[in-house]
Amino acid sequence: MKILFLSHYFPPEGNAPATRTFEHTRRWANAGHDIKVITCAPNVPHGQVYPNFKNSIYSRSVLEGVHVLRVWTYLAANKGKGRRSLNYVSYLFSSVLAGLFSSKPDLMIATSPQFFCGCAGAVLAKLKNIPFILEIRDIWPDSIIAVNAISNQRVLKWMFILEKWLYRSATHIVTVGKGYKKVLVEKGVPTEKISIITNGADLKRFLPAKVAKKRDSKFICSFIGTLGMAAGLEVVIRAAQYLDSIDESDIVFHLVGDGADYENLLKKVSDLNIRRIQFTGLVKKENISDYLEETDVCLIHLLKSDLFKTVIPSKLFEAMASEVPVLIGVQGEAAAIVESAQCGLSFTPENHLELCDLLIRLKNDPILRTSMGKQGRVYLESHFCREQLADQYLEVLHKVCPT
Numbered sequence: 116m117k118i119l120f121l122s123h124y125f126p127p128e129g130n131a132p133a134t135r136t137f138e139h140t141r142r143w144a145n146a147g148h149d150i151k152v153i154t155c156a157p158n159v160p161h162g163q164v165y166p167n168f169k170n171s172i173y174s175r176s177v178l179e180g181v182h183v184l185r186v187w188t189y190l191a192a193n194k195g196k197g198r199r200s201l202n203y204v205s206y207l208f209s210s211v212l213a214g215l216f217s218s219k220p221d222l223m224i225a226t227s228p229q230f231f232c233g234c235a236g237a238v239l240a241k242l243k244n245i246p247f248i249l250e251i252r253d254i255w256p257d258s259i260i261a262v263n264a265i266s267n268q269r270v271l272k273w274m275f276i277l278e279k280w281l282y283r284s285a286t287h288i289v290t291v292g293k294g295y296k297k298v299l300v301e302k303g304v305p306t307e308k309i310s311i312i313t314n315g316a317d318l319k320r321f322l323p324a325k326v327a328k329k330r331d332s333k334f335i336c337s338f339i340g341t342l343g344m345a346a347g348l349e350v351v352i353r354a355a356q357y358l359d360s361i362d363e364s365d366i367v368f369h370l371v372g373d374g375a376d377y378e379n380l381l382k383k384v385s386d387l388n389i390r391r392i393q394f395t396g397l398v399k400k401e402n403i404s405d406y407l408e409e410t411d412v413c414l415i416h417l418l419k420s421d422l423f424k425t426v427i428p429s430k431l432f433e434a435m436a437s438e439v440p441v442l443i444g445v446q447g448e449a450a451a452i453v454e455s456a457q458c459g460l461s462f463t464p465e466n467h468l469e470l471c472d473l474l475i476r477l478k479n480d481p482i483l484r485t486s487m488g489k490q491g492r493v494y495l496e497s498h499f500c501r502e503q504l505a506d507q508y509l510e511v512l513h514k515v516c517p518t
Contacts, residue, residue, distance in 0.1 A: 116518050117149040119220040121210050121236045123203070123229050125154035125183065127165055129400030130341060131429040132226055132252060135314055137181070142505035144180030151182040151217065153210045160193035160341070160373045160397065162202070173213065186213045193343075194375035196265065207231040214239040222516040224289075226250040227281070228258075234277065237284035246516045249285035254298055254422065261422045262344040279303075287515045289508065294425025294448045312508045314429040315499035321436035323492065324408040333367045334478045336442070337410040339403060340430040342374035347418035350444065352380070353467035354474070355389045366391065366474050368414075371406045373397040407437040411484065412459075412477050416444035419464035427452065434458075435495040438488035442473050456498075458491030 120140055124133035136152065144150045156170040164170050174185045186209035191198035210232070223245055225236020233249050240247030256274040259265050265274075282288065282302065288309045290296055296309050342348060351368050358366055370380065373396055384392050398406065407413070413434035417423040424447025431449060434441050441459030443450055450461045460477070462469035477484055 116222060116512065116516065117218075117220040118143065118151070118222050118224060118512070119214060119217065119239070120150065120152045121214070121223070121225040121232050121239075122152055122154050123206050123226075123232045124159060125152055125157070126178065126400065128157045128159045129398070129403070130159060131314065132228075133159075134400065134429065135252070136226060137178070138315075138317060138501045139505045139508055140181045141179040142502065143509060146509065148509075149182075149220075150180070151184060151220070153184045153186060153213050153217075155188040155206055155209070156185055156190075158190050160375070160377075162190045162192040162198075164190065184213055184217070186210055203229045203231045207235045210235045211238050215242065219243050220245060221518055222246050222248065222512060224248045224250060224512075226252060228253050228255050230255045230274065230277065233281050237281055240286075241284070246286040247284060248512070248515060249281060249288050251288055251290040251295060251299065254295065254425070257298075257422050258345065261420045262418065264344065287511070289511060292425060292427045292448050294427075298422075298425055310511045312504055312511065313427060313499060314432055315501045315504045316429075316432035316436035316495060317501045318436055318492075318496060321404055321407065321433050323438035323488070334365050334411050334474075335367055335369055335409060336412050336414050336474055337369040337371055337406060338414040338416065339369075339371040339406055339410075339433070340428065342370060342372050342377045342380060344376050345417055345423065346374070346376065347416055347444075347465055348376065348380055349383070350416060350465050350467050350470060351392060351414070352383055352387065352389065354470050355384075355391050356387070357467055357471050358391065358474075359389070363471075363475065366478060368392045369395065369406065369410070371395045371398055371403070403433065404437065407434065407439055410434075410439050412474070413439050413441045414444070414470075415441050415449065417464060419446070423464075424448070432495060432499050435491035435499070438492045440477065440484050440487035440491065442470060442477070444470065456491050456494035458487050458494060 122136040126137050140150045156168050157165040172187045176183045189201045189205040191202040223236050223240040225233045227233035282304050289312050291313050300306050415428050415431050427449045435458055443453045443461045444464040453459045460473045
């Protein structure tokens with residue numbers, strides 16, 4: 116099968132959409148399919164092109180059997196509105212133009228967000244008269260409203276119109292969880308038009324720590340991922356202040372990554388002179404496992420919002436694969452996975468007191484931590500292994516486009 120895949124993000128970028136797209140497409144290519152990905156020059160999160168890449172009009176490369184076509188975009192940091200919107204829209208036009216001059220594929224896939232990547236896929240599929248699979252990893256514009264990123268009602272009205280048009284244009288929709296499917300059905304998408312392919316982890320890449328931590332070292336709680344507005348990481352600041360107030364000196368927080376809220380969090384921690392919170396800045400995807408090895412418990416957290424009950428953060432699966440127990444402040448399907456896997460404990464989102472209570476409990480119970488870590492990997496092996504998920508996705512593709 117010849118597949119054209121549109122993704123705004125792709126390795127060496129290490130965020131969730133780049134990882135998901137690469138992990139699926141490289142396996143499809145290895146299975147003998149002809150895969151082309153149209154993306155842009157890697158520049159997340161600062162809007163600065165990575166070393167050895169250029170923001171050129173058109174460049175080609177091959178990554179593990181996947182043909183990668185990078186197109187020009189207006190570069191912008193992963194924050195703000197105006198310039199970031201220009202970045203999204205420029206990708207729409209550049210990817211459509213590049214797709215028009217590419218040979219005709221059997222099938223088109225576009226992943227959203229960002230929103231306009233899906234629009235590009237819909238336009239190209241229509242022009243080339245081929246089936247179109249729309250991948251929904253987040254519900255736009257609902258999630259934008261949830262974090263107060265856009266308040267202009269005219270803009271939101273047009274985004275809702277575009278959203279409905281996208282769903283109608285898709286031959287089939289692939290989403291990442293049951294909660295997302297429920298929302299899409301409520302928005303009028305027929306249930307038979309939707310398949311669920313969750314995120315997962317590569318069991319060969321994420322492995323349990325080889326060396327046990329020294330008992331006299333600090334107890335590390337790590338948040339590993341995008342430090343975005345939706346993450347609600349001010350809960351960590353409040354937790355750190357509370358732990359200071361009760362003289363609990365053994366627990367420290369590592370915020371591993373970068374994002375739209377990075378500078379704001381960094382300033383607040385500095386202004387409050389909080390020493391138990393450490394920032395790493397941007398970390399390459401291949402180095403994430405190093406931070407997981409030194410972590411005692413992973414923090415998974417999102418703002419308290421009904422919309423975020425549908426979200427299953429991909430960092431959950433990487434922690435499970437690494438046998439690291441989790442503290443999850445995300446309600447809904449993600450919390451249900453943790454409960455089923457018995458790989459961690461849940462707390463109410465934004466509640467720093469509950470978070471601290473659980474941190475102290477796990478710090479004082481290494482046997483429980485070890486048990487949760489091992490159970491997490493076992494559960495992931497049977498439910499969220501990348502190999503299995505890529506095969507399931509491929510089955511969906513064959514149903515949509517029998518060849």
